[in-house]
Amino acid sequence: MKQSFPTLYLFNNVFFPQTVIPLTVSDGISKEVLMECHEQNQHLLFYHPSLRPKRVGTVGRILLLEHNDDKSMTVLVQGISRVQLLTQEQHIPFPIFETEDYFDNDEAAAVLDDSVERLHEVLSSWLQRHITSTKERARFL
Numbered sequence: 001m002k003q004s005f006p007t008l009y010l011f012n013n014v015f016f017p018q019t020v021i022p023l024t025v026s027d028g029i030s031k032e033v034l035m036e037c038h039e040q041n042q043h044l045l046f047y048h049p050s051l052r053p054k055r056v057g058t059v060g061r062i063l064l065l066e067h068n069d070d071k072s073m074t075v076l077v078q079g080i081s082r083v084q085l086l087t088q089e090q091h092i093p094f095p096i097f098e099t100e101d102y103f104d105n106d107e108a109a110a111v112l113d114d115s116v117e118r119l120h121e122v123l124s125s126w127l128q129r130h131i132t133s134t135k136e137r138a139r140f141l
Helices: 028-039 106-110 115-130 134-140
Strands: 002-009 020-025 044-047 056-067 073-090 096-101
Touching (some): 020 028, 028 056, 028 073
Antiparallel strands (some): 002 096, 044 056, 056 073
16 A cells, blocks of 8 residues: 655664654754654655665554753654655655555565464574574474
């Protein structure tokens, strides 16, 4: 499904769905996009432009926003889903990108609605990489 989101570039953080991270921003454009999204209760896109050749980012929501004495802003954001950036719809005053849902592989998209099956898939994959004994893997499952 295609959607458009205001975008905040992250240069020093790794941000994934289902994670919560604190950010401190001091530049005007970042503060503007965060304030607007917070006031409108709108999701926003977090994206690292130079390290993502696939143009993949994470959509998140603001859980907490506070103004600091030094005129910076601290926000607590929670990742919701991964998206692939398609086209940039706006540049000023802050970027807005059209996106679509992104999955690492087709299997992840197929089992997205079945969380228990997805959890089993992730766990099995982890066991294959980290537990060498077949008996130990079977006992664990």
